[in-house]
Amino acid sequence: MVGIIIASHGEFANGILQSGSMIFGEQKDVKAVTLKPSEGPDDIKGKLEAAVATFENQDEVLFLVDLWGGTPFNQVNNLFEAHKDTWAIVSGLNLPMLIEAYASRMSMDSARDIAAHILETGVEGIKIRPEELQPKPKAAAKANAQPSNAGAPGKLEYVLARIDSRLLHGQVATTWTKTTNPTRIIVVSDNVAHDELRTNMIKQAAPSGVKAHVVPINQMIKLAKDDKHFGGQRALLLFETPQDALKAIEGGVPIKTLNIGSMSHSVGKVQPNKVLAFDQDDIDTFGKLKADGVTFDVRKVPADSKENMDAILQKAQNELNKQKKA
Template sequence: MVGIIIATHGEFADGILQSGSMIFGEQENVAAVTLMPSEGPNDVKTKMEKAISSFDNQDEVLFLVDLWGGTPFNQASGLMEGHDKWAIVSGLNLAMLIEAYASRMSMDTAHEIAAHVLGTAKEAVKVKPEELEPETEAPAEAAGSVNTGKPGKFEYVLARIDTRLLHGQVATGWTRNTQPTRIIVVSDVVAKDELRKKLIQQAAPSGVKAHVVPIKKMIELAKDDQHFGGQRALLLFENPQDVLRAVEGGVPLDTINVGSMSHSTGKVQPNKVLAFDQNDIDTFRKLKEFGVKFDVRKVPADQYGNMDDILRRAQAELDKQK
């Protein structure tokens, strides 16, 4: 695996490393190198050498630095002498880091990854209001307009319950992991909210169309075998009740990724990211009766959680409140 050095002025490297872990999960063979106000070039060089010595593969190293020509860049350049397989990319941003993490799954060289992350890093630089940005792409498709015209049905690459719907962990980690062509938010509530629909469309990663459809519409789309051939769909639900309605209506979901269910009054929280009331527990039990399996992970790199155990603990906590 290609090793990654994140090198910046100040504590930026530590912060973006933490942010990357929140979205994509903890990573091996990655190190943050900081240049603090009291330090000089040799301190940075020493930190880089120590970090590289800890990597499993020291022949393939990628440096992600903040500024071209800055001290972290200059020290990385000096270390590259005699290492023609290493590479440096400057202009570090979170999109670049996440793309580098994802690229390591399919790319074996630092040069490949360095060339690949440039596009994602540049596309991440946008402005709002949109009229301040030069138009370079066609407007986003209208929500619900997912017809492609090719015979066949959707291939469902992921169906996820996430109160936050389309956010960083989905737009980067899960999208890179599952490679959908369409992200479809399935929600009656969101389908009626024009602002939320617009924000979801804007949050879609490059190359992937985002749509918002009501549950009834998703059931119709799932039964259509004439227009969606070759389309890989990632479905997002706010809650298990919407999933159950979709499954009952005929949307063929074998596995549900349970990623995030926010806490609210009357709910118990048996782990850090999932909160349940009695209706939630009963709904998951009904989904299980339909043969649906549960993939309990916040990000792809997480270990799988045991849904039966989580539901038992949630039920026990609710019973105590009675």
């Protein structure tokens, strides 16, 4: 695996490392190196060398630095000269670039290939509101955003179906999008479809090159049966509740596996782990989904280990039973 070193003036490297972990999960062979106000070039050089020494593969190292020409960059560049055939440096680090680097390590084993690949993502991550201030995308880029057979006869292909009370947020827009490569993100919810503000926010949160839609459940059922207009379209479905997912599946949306990301806590619910909360209706709904042949993939991000949904539901049921007796 390609090792990654994040280097910066001050605590920026530590902060963005923590942000990346929150979105993509903890990462192996990634180190943050900081230059403090009281330190000089030799200090950060020593830190860089020590960080590289911890990597399993020291031949393939990608350096992500904050500023071209600054002291962190200059010291990285000095070390780079002896390894320029395999190492790579990218400056102007932002969070979309870091997330893309994490995702790229899953399929690329060259620091130089990853460096070339993440540049576009770093640039695309810079957006402006109001939107009229944003430069217009080039025609070629817009054409490449959709597969060449988009709109051809065929049904939607489902690359992920997820229950997440937060719907479209950082973990979905970056991590899951990078690993499943959808052309469309579809929020399936009657409540959200009738909320203009939430609908607009979701559409604005879509990652570059992916269209976001919000549709009522019955509309999603109709779309799933349409075999004339969705050839080449890869859909990532987001449900706010298990009840919405059950209604869609029983209506004919062909989902065999549900990724369980988060279910927010509210009055009357129990919380058997950090991100999932249930009431009796939720537990009963998951029982119906299981009876319908649906399997559950309990993970916040792809890098997480899968949790046992049966054990989580049993713990939730036990806690609800205790509440009833109290």
